[in-house]
Amino acid sequence: MKPTVHRSFARCRRMAGLALLCVLPGWARAAELHLPAAVEAGQAFSVHVEGSGEASFYLFGPDHVVKRTVSLGSDLQIQSSDVRTAGRYQAILCDSSCTAAMFDVKAAQPAHLSFFLHPSRVPVSSPGSIDATAFVFDQYFNLVLTPAAVEFRVTPASGTGFSREVSTRSGVASMRMDSTPHEGRVQVTAVLGKVEEARVIQQVAAEACGLRMKAVASGSLVTLETDPVRDCSGNALPEGTVISFTKIDESGKSTVDTPIKKGVARVQFSVHGRAQISVACGVVLGNEVALNGKL
Amino acid sequence: MKWGLVTFLAVATALLVALAWLQSGGLKQHAMFSAATPEEAVQALMSQIQNRNYQQAYASLDRSSDTDQASFIRDVAGSDGSLRTYSSLQTAEVSPLHGDRDRALVRVRMNWSSAVGSLDDVRDLHVRRDGSVWRVVWPKSALSAVPPQVLPVNYLSWDVIGRNPSQSWGGQEEVDAPKVRITSMNAISRPGRVVILGEVENEDTVPAYLNVNATLLKADGSPIEEEGSFDLISHVLLPKQVSPYRIDFPGVRMDAVKSVRMDARALLVPASADPVIAVSDQAISKDALNRNVLKGALVNQSGRPVNIAQVLAAYYDNFGKVIWVSNGYVDQALMPQVPVPFAVDIPDDIAARLKNYRVIVNHYSQSSH
Numbered sequence: 300m301k302p303t304v305h306r307s308f309a310r311c312r313r314m315a316g317l318a319l320l321c322v323l324p325g326w327a328r329a330a331e332l333h334l335p336a337a338v339e340a341g342q343a344f345s346v347h348v349e350g351s352g353e354a355s356f357y358l359f360g361p362d363h364v365v366k367r368t369v370s371l372g373s374d375l376q377i378q379s380s381d382v383r384t385a386g387r388y389q390a391i392l393c394d395s396s397c398t399a400a401m402f403d404v405k406a407a408q409p410a411h412l413s414f415f416l417h418p419s420r421v422p423v424s425s426p427g428s429i430d431a432t433a434f435v436f437d438q439y440f441n442l443v444l445t446p447a448a449v450e451f452r453v454t455p456a457s458g459t460g461f462s463r464e465v466s467t468r469s470g471v472a473s474m475r476m477d478s479t480p481h482e483g484r485v486q487v488t489a490v491l492g493k494v495e496e497a498r499v500i501q502q503v504a505a506e507a508c509g510l511r512m513k514a515v516a517s518g519s520l521v522t523l524e525t526d527p528v529r530d531c532s533g534n535a536l537p538e539g540t541v542i543s544f545t546k547i548d549e550s551g552k553s554t555v556d557t558p559i560k561k562g563v564a565r566v567q568f569s570v571h572g573r574a575q576i577s578v579a580c581g582v583v584l585g586n587e588v589a590l591n592g593k594l
Numbered sequence: 595m596k597w598g599l600v601t602f603l604a605v606a607t608a609l610l611v612a613l614a615w616l617q618s619g620g621l622k623q624h625a626m627f628s629a630a631t632p633e634e635a636v637q638a639l640m641s642q643i644q645n646r647n648y649q650q651a652y653a654s655l656d657r658s659s660d661t662d663q664a665s666f667i668r669d670v671a672g673s674d675g676s677l678r679t680y681s682s683l684q685t686a687e688v689s690p691l692h693g694d695r696d697r698a699l700v701r702v703r704m705n706w707s708s709a710v711g712s713l714d715d716v717r718d719l720h721v722r723r724d725g726s727v728w729r730v731v732w733p734k735s736a737l738s739a740v741p742p743q744v745l746p747v748n749y750l751s752w753d754v755i756g757r758n759p760s761q762s763w764g765g766q767e768e769v770d771a772p773k774v775r776i777t778s779m780n781a782i783s784r785p786g787r788v789v790i791l792g793e794v795e796n797e798d799t800v801p802a803y804l805n806v807n808a809t810l811l812k813a814d815g816s817p818i819e820e821e822g823s824f825d826l827i828s829h830v831l832l833p834k835q836v837s838p839y840r841i842d843f844p845g846v847r848m849d850a851v852k853s854v855r856m857d858a859r860a861l862l863v864p865a866s867a868d869p870v871i872a873v874s875d876q877a878i879s880k881d882a883l884n885r886n887v888l889k890g891a892l893v894n895q896s897g898r899p900v901n902i903a904q905v906l907a908a909y910y911d912n913f914g915k916v917i918w919v920s921n922g923y924v925d926q927a928l929m930p931q932v933p934v935p936f937a938v939d940i941p942d943d944i945a946a947r948l949k950n951y952r953v954i955v956n957h958y959s960q961s962s963h
Binding site: 417418419420503504507536537538539540541542543550551552553554555556557558560561566568569580581582 | 748750752769770777795797798799800801832833834835836867868870872873874875876877890895951952953954
């Protein structure tokens, strides 16, 4: 439920409770309600109510309201479905007069993990670039505020994995880690008891490093092909990365932005006279080739 | 009384026939086939093209024209889903260049309205006297023929699988948006406007759909105006691709601007790495109207037509700073391996200062790869 809905519902609940207490007289003669101070979410419980006859029972919770007619002098049953949401509850019992009591419902045992792993793509060898955050919930999706130990298991595509245990604070456990020097997928699994949630991020090559091309002449045409394009850790740049070739000769300037396919970028130019050809990948410059009009 | 009725019917019939003749363009046709001067001949031809009467326009051409009807229609009306097929001729300014008794050279500046704005097409047409009338000699279309061949192309594309909305919160995360970076930004003052220009790079390993917005701020930090780069940017950027951008603020004076807030927003989109379009034979020169232009040719290196192409050019000064960004649409389709010429305007003061330039091509194809 959205926080705004929560707020407006809580406001209505308070106003309804206040109105009920103000309108109904005879506060001094009210039957007493003895409720436990705290209850676990989803746990049914009963309360003995003294007196005789019938009364109206109201239960105002964080996300719902219950009205029931109860017999005084017997046990008042609070069903598990009435206390599934953690938070502060207000109980009101009215016969000829009204009495009220408050109690808290706390989250049950951890049963779900909401796990976020950012970013979904990260360049290799970037310190502190991966952020793993786990939120611990009970079976009714109440945030479990009592500290719990969440284990983060990191399994890279190559190399050995490792794990780190982090205790939750206010229901949240998080850790930061570096990306490794090798590209590929990295699986991170958040574990809490029998609950596991896995996410995958892609470690991708960083900027091109040592970009080089070679020229092969054929008639008035020259074919330029880069060496396999890699970053400084030796990882191949992804397919589709744009490589820019620029040729300047007697006919003017020619440019081709071509994607890497099968690890290399290839382009063909017709050359007129002396030519200077350069290659670049984004803001990274590669080598230059000078052709002296002899092909 | 009897003769009066007959006379009335005859006059009425003659009037109706004359009206129908005028209605069907008879006057224009008459003008075209009885053009007494070279300018009249070109003007009449332009009128027929404007009215999309291509057959009559072709029939009025001089017999020495080195073109067939299909090529002529393709030349003036466009083909293969090109921008010209979505355009209509708005105006044609005719001016004589030189001539003698039998031959003349006439310059026509055609202004076409299209889906992306108005486009100019300047042509110098030869006109020849044919008896008592002048006729236009239409040149053969410069389309070079590419021999039949099989072109192996490894198509590379990116698909995106979005988040499943039925999953609970945190149950399945969206893939991050691409990381883009504005690598340069320059604010300049132009007559009647402030212009923000520079370059932006897709630093990520996935394609990005990009928008660059700028907000001009006063000295107290309050905004003056916000604008986007609209079509003066390559919106789809492949990994490591760099695009120039230009944002115009008409009616804003530079002395009112204290600072500029830039905002580059990128979305992850499916994209294709093909077709690759080469930009060849780029050179700064003057066009027929003596304006500074950057000329060159686009070569579609794939095996399928590209319907609409847009050229974006960034100009740099001695220090490598972007000093201007201009664009131009090519109204011909880019057929495989066929060079198609382009020219984009450069303001005179920019042409005097520019040291280097870089051209990229935006393209649209009806048949996606």
